[in-house]
Amino acid sequence: MAPTWPAMEYAERSKPQGSASVRSHIAERANISMADITPNNVGQLHMLNAKLFPIVYVKELYKVQGEDVKPLCKLGLFNDIPVGDICCTLEDGPDETTWKIYIMTLGVLPSYRRLGIATALLNHVLENAPVGGMFAGRRVHALYLHVQTSNVAARAFYEKNGFVVSDKIEGYYSQLEPQSAWVLEKHT
Ligand SMILES: CC(C)(COP(=O)(O)OP(=O)(O)OC[C@H]1O[C@@H](n2cnc3c(N)ncnc32)[C@H](O)[C@@H]1OP(=O)(O)O)[C@@H](O)C(=O)NCCC(=O)NCCS
Structure with missing residues (x-):
């Protein structure tokens, strides 16, 4: 005689309604964090940008940026997986005591959008280099x-x-x- 198996019992799970709440549900459970760009992961930055942007960014650009912009260039991680990035450059502002910060790239892979990852990356830059505040020895005139x-x-x-x-x-x-x-542009 064939064995019989008792029916499985499943715990009730609440189902979020609509796609917007599904994404907020995912965002609440995920670990969204940031990583510095280093020689070990710069290849991932190039791969992400090749997928995200229709323009090819020169690889050497990230190498010649120098120490000052390091806090303004980050990988965005979803549960430790790189899925987005922000990379800024420094330009002279209206005078030599100010900077204009140029956001060269800010992007997130399509499946990971609307989870707050770009907001986290932009907020990181705004916290380090607030408009009207000081960054790398000069006042930040604007971001653009x-x-x-x-x-x-x-x-x-x-x-x-x-x-x-x-x-x-x-x-x-x-x-x-x-x-x-x-x-x-974002001004004071
Ligand atoms: C623009 C981009 C970076 C946004 O990334 P993201 O991680 O999805 O952004 P967030 O989840 O932080 O979105 C924050 C808010 O921005 C607005 N927003 C983001 N994407 C939007 C869209 N497609 N339509 C309308 N509003 C949008 C919403 O108000 C959103 O809040 P909500 O999700 O609570 O409604 C992403 O769409 C992207 O990578 N695009 C391709 C690359 C690009 O064009 N970069 C910009 C030029 S540098």
Whole structure:
């Protein structure tokens, strides 16, 4: 006679309603953290950026940035897995006592979006280099960046974080369509 097995008993699990609450549920359970970019993981940064951006960033750029920008370049980790990054450069501000911080890259792999990872990366930069505050011996005049005018998600993200559109540049992305870019800035 074939053996019979008792029915399994499952504990009740609450099901989040709708996709927005599913993502907040995931975000609550996940460990979102950051890592410095080092010679050991810089290859992961290049792979992420190759997936995230239509522009190829020169690999040497990260090497020649120097010590000052290290706190402004981070990998974003989801349960210790690199899934995003932020990388900024320092430019002279209106005078030699100030900086303008240029956000060169800020991106998160599609499956890991809307979990607060880009917000955590941007907040890290804003905490280290607050607009109006001091960073690397100078006052931070502003943070700014370019986004393609078709990039509705990025514009929404930055506007939620207090950036405003200060300009539109036609032909900024000569290899892309559309070629135009929004300039988004955060001032005091
Ligand atoms: C823009 C980008 C970095 C946002 O990353 P993310 O980790 O999903 O952002 P967050 O989860 O921190 O989002 C914070 C808030 O920004 C806004 N936002 C983010 N993505 C959005 C979208 N697709 N549409 C509308 N609002 C959006 C929302 O208000 C969101 O809060 P909510 O999820 O509670 O509604 C991501 O979409 C991305 O990597 N895009 C490709 C790369 C890129 O274009 N980078 C910008 C140029 S440097």
